[in-house]
Amino acid sequence: MNTHTVIVAIALGMRLLPAPAADVQFVKGKASAPAGTQLKTGDSFATQTRSQSQVGLSRSFFRVGSDSQVKLDKNQRIILEKGVLLVGSEPGGRREMVEVNVPGYRMKVRGSVQIAYYPGQYLKVTVIEGKVTVALQSLAGEFEELNPGQMLIINPSDKRLPEPVEVDLSRIIATSQLITSPLGSPSTKGLMDAAASSQGADGNLLPTPLLFTGASPDMYLVDNAARGRVLADEKSVFQLNNDLADPTANVAQKAYDDGLSYYSFPFPPGTPDITLTRTGARTKELTVLLTSEADDFGSYVAPAQLHGTIRADADLFSQVAGKKLVFESQEFGADPFNDYSLHLATGTDILTPDGVGIGFLGAFGITGTGSTVQAGISMHSDEILDIRATQRDVSFDQSTLGAYAINMAGSTANTGPVQNITLTQTTATARGTVTLGTPQVRSRVTLQNSTQLAALLSHLTVQSKGGAITVDNSMLSAGGTLTLDSLDPTDAGANGLVTLRNASMSADIIRVRSSTPGGDALVIDGGTYDANSLLKFYGGSASTLWFRGNVSVNTPHAIFSGQTVRVDAGASVNVTGQADIYSNNHQYNIPGTGTISAGGGLNAFPYSGTPSF
Incomplete structure (x- = not known):
């Protein structure tokens, strides 16, 4: 009976003893308390940007990184409210077990551990030396025991703890600002180095x-x-x-x-x-x-x-x-x-x-x-x-x-040399749009050697601000509008030659426009062009729309436009529907030139009446 009474009295006496002192030992930068301050139970301690501090406990310490905040509870547990900590139990004899809590998790540290916690984002625990146990407060029995070199990264929304991963201790020790610190090396640095030296000794890392x-x-x-x-x-x-x-x-x-x-x-x-x-x-x-x-x-x-x-x-x-x-x-x-x-x-x-x-x-x-x-x-x-x-x-x-959609561009700024976008014997397929180049940047676009581009249900666009576009023995198709456009509205001298050589193009609407300061602007050298609704071939400015070889145009309405529209001798352009030609110099269907025929009627108009592109 007396023995029982003594034990109870001792236990009560122990609970009434004050908690061991927590002393702010070092401060580099700015913190909520200067070096030499003794932190009491319930006190918060915080660092500001580009600042570090070290707090000493009974046979243990913790270092507080930049923009971090901690608090000590009545049992001298460290509560990390946000930021980064390096926690260590002093070496020698049976090492102190340090408790660290963050909302939802408990950690027991006997060694050195780096902990990063940002509410609602993540908790990252890295063991440098010794052992650390991480437990999930919401689920009894859910814990991980971590060894040196192991890292645990936790999403606060996860209901279970993930598996740890292995990290490079040598690299961490060499680069961590809480270890290679202006505060000096931590007292556990020798144990850290020993753990790093033994890591990977079995050859499995x-x-x-x-x-x-x-x-x-x-x-x-x-x-x-x-x-x-x-x-x-x-x-x-x-x-x-x-x-x-x-x-x-x-x-x-x-x-x-x-x-x-x-x-x-x-x-x-x-x-x-x-x-x-x-x-x-x-x-x-x-x-x-x-x-x-x-x-x-x-x-x-x-x-x-x-x-x-x-x-x-x-x-x-x-x-x-x-x-x-x-x-x-x-x-x-x-x-x-x-x-x-x-x-x-x-x-x-x-x-x-x-x-x-x-x-x-x-x-x-x-x-x-x-x-x-x-x-x-x-x-x-x-x-x-x-x-x-x-x-x-x-x-x-x-x-x-x-x-679903494919976007491809060279330089994002119209500076320096002309950029090249080149597809050779390449297939690019999208359910939505396919876009090559931009209207803000001058680039050369080349599609060659059986390249195939397809925008199955939407638009296919090849564009360049005054740069050349070439489609050579390749196939382009779109469920919507197929556009090739090299016009530079800010530079009449840009050489945006467009060349279609034995190309196969199909879409609801086909639009091809080019512009040069003079001479050839749009050259169509053979090929088949199928447009369900409308086709436009435009050689802009004072330039030429030039047909070479045999060209098949299957559409109910085709519009050809150029200061000069020319068909080479021996070549033919066959349009299944109506063909309207806007030009001041019609070089076709006359001696020494090739022919244009249109099943729905062939109409000639002045170049100035060209409809908008």
Whole structure:
């Protein structure tokens, strides 16, 4: 009885003891309390932008990163309300167990751990050394025990804890601003280094082209071990599945945790099948960031390359409109000898699930050879294939492109040399629109060697602000209007020659317009042109609409316009319906020229009466 009484008294006495002191030991920048302040139970402590602090507890410490806020409860538990913490239990003997809570989760730390928490967005827990247990408060028995080098990335909306991923401890230790800190090395730095040295000793840790940036779960893929940059778009964190020998094997993630530096990893060797799948939060957009290969002198001598089969898992993306998988190469400096282009190597296949578009953005051009790019298979309105080069050219050879809509452009600004958009023996099919070039930028567009473009239910547009357009032995079709237009309304001297050579074109309405300061503007050298409603061939300005070879025009109404309309001797233009010709110089159906015939009647008008395009 007495013993029982003594135990109760001791227990009561222990509960009445004050909590151990929490001292603000260091402050760099600005914080809510200066160094030397003793924090009491219930006190909040916050740092401002570009600031760090360290708080010492009984046999443990925590470092507070920039723009972060914490609070201590009555049991000396650390409550992370937002921001980034480095928590450590001091080395020596049996180490102190430190409790850290964020809304919905409990953590028990015996070692060193970096924790990033932003309410409603994500919780990221990275174990540097020792052990950490993360538990879900809403579900009894749901917990993960993490070892050194493991990272857990949690979406607050998930009902269960995800599987941890492996990260590169050496990289984290070298770049984390809470470890390589102006506050000095933490007391657990030796244990951190030992954990990093032992990581991967069994040979099972493989590098991947995955890059994390700062405290956030933003993730990028990069293909060069020397360079890489990050963007600030909406993205998230993913696992890489690599089908080399075991189709179910997961390649470990390599990562770092630093808000300023950048790093990258090479693609796995050979041409493996790569699948992007979700481990943390879903995302609206994932950017695959690629860099060119540099030589020993820092010049980028080879383009960034994609190869193999790259798939994106449907579960990776948020259930919102505008989902996209983007491949981007970036420019580092302005050296004209550097190659910053993006290349799809022979045999590259890129596939996304229904409702997910694909984007290519190349600093110095985009090329593809023998590749297949398919944005979804249902041709949903979100499945847009967007291909843009900020400088130089876009070119695809012997490739297949598919999406609900396809947009392809060279430079996004009308500066520098004329850009080229070239499709050779390439098939591009869209349920919606197909658009090549823009009316704001001068570019040369060439479709050649059996290239096929199809906008099944909508419009197909090839446009250039005063640049040449050539369709050579290729097929274009549209469910709506098919337009080729090289007019530059701001420059009468632009040489926007349009050449159709043995082309096959079909649509409800076909419109082709060109303009040059004089001479030939629109050259039609053979081919078949089927327009269900109307066809317009316009050679603008003081220029010539020139028919060469035999041309078949199947439409109820055709309009031909040019200062001069000429048909070569021995050539013929046969129109099944009515043909109206607007010209001041009719060079056809007279000796020494070819012929134009029209089953619905042939009418000649002055050039000035040309209907609007």
